[in-house]
Amino acid sequence: MARNLARILGGCGSLVPFMKTPACPPRNSSSIPPARTLVQMLFSKSRDFSLPNSSWGEEMMRLYEFYNGQSDVETEGEENQGREWKRLPSYNRSLKYATGGVYLSKIIQSKARLFTRNIREPGAAFEYVLFINKEKERCVCVFQAGHLLEGPPGHVHGGAIATMIDTVTGTHASAISAPVMTANLNIDYRSPIPLGSTVLIESTLEKTEGRKLYISCKVTSTDGSKRHTDATALFVSISVAHLLKG
Amino acid sequence: MARNLARILGGCGSLVPFMKTPACPPRNSSSIPPARTLVQMLFSKSRDFSLPNSSWGEEMMRLYEFYNGQSDVETEGEENQGREWKRLPSYNRSLKYATGGVYLSKIIQSKARLFTRNIREPGAAFEYVLFINKEKERCVCVFQAGHLLEGPPGHVHGGAIATMIDTVTGTHASAISAPVMTANLNIDYRSPIPLGSTVLIESTLEKTEGRKLYISCKVTSTDGSKRHTDATALFVSISVAHLLKG
Numbered sequence: 001m002a003r004n005l006a007r008i009l010g011g012c013g014s015l016v017p018f019m020k021t022p023a024c025p026p027r028n029s030s031s032i033p034p035a036r037t038l039v040q041m042l043f044s045k046s047r048d049f050s051l052p053n054s055s056w057g058e059e060m061m062r063l064y065e066f067y068n069g070q071s072d073v074e075t076e077g078e079e080n081q082g083r084e085w086k087r088l089p090s091y092n093r094s095l096k097y098a099t100g101g102v103y104l105s106k107i108i109q110s111k112a113r114l115f116t117r118n119i120r121e122p123g124a125a126f127e128y129v130l131f132i133n134k135e136k137e138r139c140v141c142v143f144q145a146g147h148l149l150e151g152p153p154g155h156v157h158g159g160a161i162a163t164m165i166d167t168v169t170g171t172h173a174s175a176i177s178a179p180v181m182t183a184n185l186n187i188d189y190r191s192p193i194p195l196g197s198t199v200l201i202e203s204t205l206e207k208t209e210g211r212k213l214y215i216s217c218k219v220t221s222t223d224g225s226k227r228h229t230d231a232t233a234l235f236v237s238i239s240v241a242h243l244l245k246g
Numbered sequence: 247m248a249r250n251l252a253r254i255l256g257g258c259g260s261l262v263p264f265m266k267t268p269a270c271p272p273r274n275s276s277s278i279p280p281a282r283t284l285v286q287m288l289f290s291k292s293r294d295f296s297l298p299n300s301s302w303g304e305e306m307m308r309l310y311e312f313y314n315g316q317s318d319v320e321t322e323g324e325e326n327q328g329r330e331w332k333r334l335p336s337y338n339r340s341l342k343y344a345t346g347g348v349y350l351s352k353i354i355q356s357k358a359r360l361f362t363r364n365i366r367e368p369g370a371a372f373e374y375v376l377f378i379n380k381e382k383e384r385c386v387c388v389f390q391a392g393h394l395l396e397g398p399p400g401h402v403h404g405g406a407i408a409t410m411i412d413t414v415t416g417t418h419a420s421a422i423s424a425p426v427m428t429a430n431l432n433i434d435y436r437s438p439i440p441l442g443s444t445v446l447i448e449s450t451l452e453k454t455e456g457r458k459l460y461i462s463c464k465v466t467s468t469d470g471s472k473r474h475t476d477a478t479a480l481f482v483s484i485s486v487a488h489l490l491k492g
Contacts, residue, residue, distance in 0.1 A: 115403035118394035148364035157361035159409025
């Protein structure tokens with residue numbers, strides 16, 4: 001199933017990271033705010049979590065600046081500058097009124113937050129920024145693991161690592177073929193990740209077969225010397241009609 | 247790698263759910279509170295998150311009472327009453343001073359929280375309770391998904407589902423052979439889980455081969471009619487000496 005904000009835009013078949021305005025009409029007017037309100041909710045007040053904050057450590061900042069320095073600045077209506085990477089913005093809301101949410105209570109809908117961005121305290125949980133390369137063959141994520149992600153003493157929970165792998169590979173898959181659903185994640189845990197550390201998560205498109213996208217992923221120390229985790233992910237691109245079934 | 251509070255007790259090789267007192271001495275006296283303080287930290291003030299709270303819905307309560315009614319009440323020094331299940335308590339701290347944490351800053355150590363219990367607002371994130379059967383062949387978890395676990399609009403994030411699968415199978419494995427490390431998780435996502443819903447997560451021991459434990463897991467609707475997720479997990483039991491290497 002498609003799992004995150006970056007992957008699908010409420011059944012509109014668009015990608016949030018590349019979206020400017022919602023493209024499809026609401027289907028349940030009783031529980032859906034007007035389109036302009038939705039735009040305001042998403043873009044007027046939304047914080048972009050992919051930008052640096054005071055909790056980012058030296059290694060996180062160094063790698064952010066490295067990839068950002070090789071990235072196109074997104075300027076509406078202008079050609080990109082031909083650089084290798086593109087930073088993907090990241091918010092803590094989905095367009096939950098478009099699909100699925102219609103049978104949820106309004107309380108749940110209004111309070112819902114993206115799992116990886118559900119804690120506002122900077123540095124406490126998932127601090128990360130994703131860059132995608134221009135040809136979309138690769139995606140790289142710089143991830144700083146906060147103290148609220150603990151599994152074994154002093155180390156990151158396996159579920160938190162799985163969450164980041166799902167997020168990075170899913171964002172990558174959706175950039176190639178949106179909307180998509182995650183069909184499988186297969187994760188080999190090789191070496192624990194200490195809390196507070198910064199690691200690199202790299203996603204590579206292996207092949208496509210019809211509607212299927214096969215992606216591999218690895219989590220390493222920032223100098224590449226230590227392999228923490230290996231994974232493969234399978235995504236299936238779906239029709240908008242399928243999404244709208246909820 | 248072993249990933250949660252229920253799985254390992256800071257390298258002591260004991261299980262937190264069954265532990266009464268820490269069994270091994272501290273290895274770095276400068277950063278480790280006295281043993282009595284540790285016990286106080288864990289059991290005097292700790293909230294047991296496996297007990298019902300006001301956020302638990304009707305289905306969560308019904309299933310809790312069903313399994314709890316078939317469970318032994320843990321009474322120190324007394325024989326169990328021969329019932330089928332046993333509820334496992336759940337806290338939000340690890341004994342982080344015993345392993346791994348020695349090279350973390352004291353700030354991170356003191357603020358660290360178990361990933362699945364890092365939000366105190368009842369009902370907002372992971373509400374769950376685990377029961378293990380007496381022969382330890384099966385483990386069952388009743389899980390109510392809060393609004394902060396969103397992935398696709400109105401549904402639970404794939405990483406949050408992976409987190410619960412890691413938690414349930416890992417707790418199960420550690421009850422059979424503690425301490426253990428998660429070596430692999432392989433997850434098939436079949437049907438999305440709506441936010442706010444309650445589901446069953448069942449873990450079954452498939453086989454053991456030397457130090458390896460093979461466990462299967464499924465996530466279903468509470469009446470069993472809908473299969474949300476299938477998974478397999480591989481755990482490797484490790485020596486205390488291995489854990490102490492950090």
